[in-house]
Amino acid sequence: MITHSHETAPTQYVQTNGVRFAYRRFGAAGGVPLVFNMHFMGTMDHWDPAVTDGLAKEREVILFDNAGVSSSSGDVPRSVAEMGANAIPFIKALGLKQVDVLGFSLGGLVAQEITLQAPDLVHRLVLVGTGPRSGERMDTGTPEGKQIFGATYENPDDLWLRVHFTPSQASQAAGHRFLTRFRLRTKDRDPEVTEAAAVAQRAAIAEWGAKREHAWDYLKEIKQPTLVVNGSDDVIIDTINSYILQQNLPNAQLIIYPDSAHGSLYQYPELFVRHVSMFLSAADPWAP
């Protein structure tokens, strides 16, 4: 049997719930697969092969474009709840009864919704660079985030050096290594998300972030073992939101990495892969 990699896995399609979902699936079969949920404006190609291939050594990984994103058909809904409601039939259409779910940024919001709406489907949860409903500075988005996403870049990929990495020399060097890995897959790449898709994603994030009374109570319903990860200096979704997640989830571990920003998993891919593998592989995630 051929085990594909991030670079070689073909884009496949599955039709369900009125949407033709694009996905890629690779890695060591046999255990609980890990489903990756992508950030704002991201496609399957925005994952770091050092992370996906690293995790694929011990498990199947599944990348996909949610409804309306890149190679998938349909429309991007204007709420995170609907994004979760789209992801669930996609996972089930692959014949999977239980998966681990990783969500990064907007994908972390979707991962929470998947877990709330289909608790039996989710084994364990990894939330990276993300936050709770009504998190700090999540209603309007941060001024830093608006400036970074609003600027123009000579090389469009350089946007991600600002989003995912700190201004420090070490972090920017790691960012350039990430951008190299990010372009290693040359064939069968995903098209960029459309402006209409990005507008709907922005609306969904704002709705999620809107201030509410007792906003964090819902986290008590997420009983799955959860690993929360962020960089020390995330200004896209402030780092304190990861602390708030850990403090309000009933069964969560928090890891914060030094001198890093929204994309801490891309800055420290080996460390991130080791932490996530320890968490996902052990019979008891807190007693490996």
Next chain:
Amino acid sequence: MITHSHETAPTQYVQTNGVRFAYRRFGAAGGVPLVFNMHFMGTMDHWDPAVTDGLAKEREVILFDNAGVSSSSGDVPRSVAEMGANAIPFIKALGLKQVDVLGFSLGGLVAQEITLQAPDLVHRLVLVGTGPRSGERMDTGTPEGKQIFGATYENPDDLWLRVHFTPSQASQAAGHRFLTRFRLRTKDRDPEVTEAAAVAQRAAIAEWGAKREHAWDYLKEIKQPTLVVNGSDDVIIDTINSYILQQNLPNAQLIIYPDSAHGSLYQYPELFVRHVSMFLSAADPWAP
């Protein structure tokens, strides 16, 4: 060569700086030894053998009583700075040029002072259940802490079930397992600390915790790679203080464990040992 364990390592003594220091040293020789700094009212016997023996598999571990504590002579000073100033000649008296330093609670304050006063002596730093100068609720101590330390217990060891563990069934069960391990060493145990020693330790903690302007600026001077660890619900030194340490130290990773309190390292000893081993053993602690 006999490799001793937590249970069998003999108490040894070294005289320096006017103090006869009691210590125990065991584990795999050859690398950078790890020096353990104990909490308020603790002796060498208050460490968890699951932690010390676990870490001793890959490195030498050194337990000791600081000046005036238990089997060591001298007086407990009324400032953390002086405690650090006592620990430094102890480490040098063993002929060591560089060590890793682990500090738990009050020991974490001392570990910071050791690093500030003798930066060349310290390779890497592990800070558990501790906080910065002028940390949240560290000036007067917490009401919860006063209640817990002020109460009387039918079995005196049960104090530690309240200090180190949460009220949850799972955490208390882990606490009882800890208390069993805690009594495995039956011979050559350390005497309990005296009331005079505890009074001086309390004064030192209050002085450390006193509110100051720009209190956290000093953390920028601690450039060593640092691993900060705490439980989710520490009410002896509030968990937020671990977040503050991570946010102000220039090169620190934070790990917070679920449903755990001041003694998270005793609740999850296997996980703690794996995280600390990864951090201490790698050539680059952030790229294992």
